[in-house]
Amino acid sequence: MTVRPPERSRPPRRARATLLSLGSALALVVGSLVAPAVVASASSSRASTPQFAVSHPLSAATWLRLAVAHNTVVALSTSGRLATSRDGLSWRNLATPLGEWNTLSYGAGRFVALSARGAGLAEMTSVDGVHWRALRAPAGPWTGLAYGDGQFVAVSRAGQFMTSTDGLHWTVTWVRSQFAVTALAFGAGRFIAVDAHDGDVLISVNGVNWSFYPIATPGTPWTSVTYVNGVFVALSPRGLSATSMLGYTWVTHPAPRGLSEPRATGGCSTVVGEESTTSGPSVLRSQLGERWAVSPIHLALTGHWVGVAALSQSVVLLSSSGEIATWRIPGYCGPSLPSPPRDVSGNLESGQVWTYQHPSLQPGGAPVDRYLVTVTSAGHSLSCPAAVNYEPHCLIQGLTNGRLYTLTTRAHNRFGYSAPSDPEWIVPVAHWSLWAWSPVSTVATGHPLTVYVTGIIANAEGIYPQSQVIVHVGSTALGCVPSPFGECRWEITAPAPGRLSLWASYSGYGVTYQSPVRVVTVTP
Known part of the structure; x- marks a missing residue:
């Protein structure tokens, strides 16, 4: 039989200690069940139509990419030229070592750029952004570079990964040639890279050890990723965007279908992207990566657009021939939406779920004033509000036992709702x-068989056991670490014909548990 891996394990998270707390906690629920009406507010500045002004401030060169680092917009080329700007309007043209400089970041007191050419000097650095020197570094078609938690991390289309603490001395930490890694971002204490070959996301919390999972359908190419408003947002030329708070679970959304690789950056608390669509080049904008405003760019060019960047209140486009298009975003451009709530967990009982969470790490541009918990199944949703306190919580009733639901939460301030937390799955059961x-x-x-384990008990502090729960499916034993709601789930894609006995066992906090045996028949 073929088994799809169970839900990915997470660090231990608290849930309500016992089901006895459910009854006494009902009085703490604020309000009643409400239909979810969640629309992220957008200020007039973010909703306005872009009005670009075109200039030709750059030297003659073959321009390749825009990057933002250390409050500076940097235009990179393949012709020994580089240009910098603090506002996207006034530019300084500089000479650099020759190279196909494709990606740039700032950290440890210096700018670092890497080449997309697999031979020759692969790196150049500068402490002031003006005087640059070329260095030898591991060669590769480098496509992503980010600085976070005291180190640089770089990725390439050849599946190379390397790190450096000073931007001068590099260590290749992993090579996996099946990946064509196209972009890298840092946020929420982790590095997230996306892949254009297998369609995977790659996650590392230390820049050295990586895990990878499909974002959507395997093989879907992803060409850009950025971090804004507490979520990662990835773009695909297949007409998709994908969002995730931590990178393990992604939700896909329709986006403009492009003819080229879409590029995205974060600025003005908004994701700003550029790509060529069937109607010509367009600017894409979204606060949460879920719904997109598309604005065609009606500008005459001698080249084609190759880069997009956002700095303060300016969105900047770069063409291959050195033309610069700048849009000065009007109005307020500071922090706005909060980041999603953290550490969502809870308990289940017959027909209901008790949920709590930890407050958002980033409140945004105004204090968080409430939270909203939503469960969804087959397009039908129920929600309840949660008041602001250390552990915002609420109880949702009216659920159907044995039905699979997804659960998300959002934080709210005067600018609107945050992106949802990464979805957790829950299954209410009649007897816990x-x-x-x-x-x-x-x-x-030939049909898949889904197997659940429910009724896993938390300790007195509400922590579910982190030892593996074992489920026996016929002669096969499978393991998982319980979800934040005390459940496990597997999908067996090719179960063997016959009568399969199902039972589970685990040891938690000094006690061993074993479930009754049930039987599922796989017919020929």
Whole structure:
């Protein structure tokens, strides 16, 4: 049989200590069930139509990319030229070593640029952004460079990963040639890279050890990723965007379908992107990466657009021939939406879920004034509000036992709702005891079989055990670490024909538990 990996394990997170707290906590629920009406507010500055002014301030060169680092917009070229600007309007043209300089970042007191050419001097650095020197570094088609938690991390289209604490001395930490890594971002204490070959996201919390998971359908190319308003936003030329708070679970959304690789950056608390669509080049804008405003760029060019950057209140476009288009965003451009709530967890009982969370790390441009918890199944949603306190919490009732739901939460301030937390799955059950089960008692050969384990018990502090829960499916034993709601889930894509016994066992906090045995029949 083939088994899809269970839900990915996370660091231990608290849930309500016992189900006995559910009854006494009902009085703490603020308000009643409400239909979710969540629309992120957008200020007039973000909703206005871009009005670009075109100039030709750059030297003759083959221009390749725009980057923002250390409050500076930097235009990179393949012709030994570089240009810098503090506002996107006034530019300084500089000479640099020759190279196909494709990606740039700032950290440890210096600018660092890497080349996309797989041979020759692969790096150049500058402490002032004016005087540059070329250095030898591991060669590769470098496509992403970011600085975070005291180190540089670089990725390449050849599946190379390397790190440096000073931007001068590099260590290649991993090479996996199956990946064509196209972009890298840092946020929420982690590095996130996206891949254009297998369609994976790659995650590292230390820049050295990486894990990878599909974002959507395997093979979907992803060409850009950025971090804004507490979420990572990735773009694909297949007409998709994808959002995630931590990078493990992604939600996809429709986006303009492009003819070229879309590029995105974060600025003015907004994701700003550029790509060529069937109607010509366009600017894409979104606060949360879920819904996009598309504005065609009606400008005459001698080249084609190759880069987009956002700095303070300016959005800057770069063409291959050195033309600069600048849009000065009107109005307020400071922090706005909060980041999503953290550490969402809870307990389940018959027909209901008790949920709590930790407040947002980033309140945005105004204090958080409430939270909203939403569960969804088959397009039907129920929500409840949660008041602002150390552990915002609420109870949602009216759920159907044995049905799979997804649960998300959002924080709210006067600018609107945050992006949702990464979805958690929950399955309410009639009797909360250890139980291994499937929604069906019979499945045909060749059809997937979903198996759940529910009724895992938290300790007195509400922490679910981090030892593996084992489920036995016929002669196969599978393991997982419980979700933040005390459940496990597997999908077996090719179960063997016959009668399969299902039962689960685990040891938690000095006690061993074993579920009753159930039977599922796989028909020929």
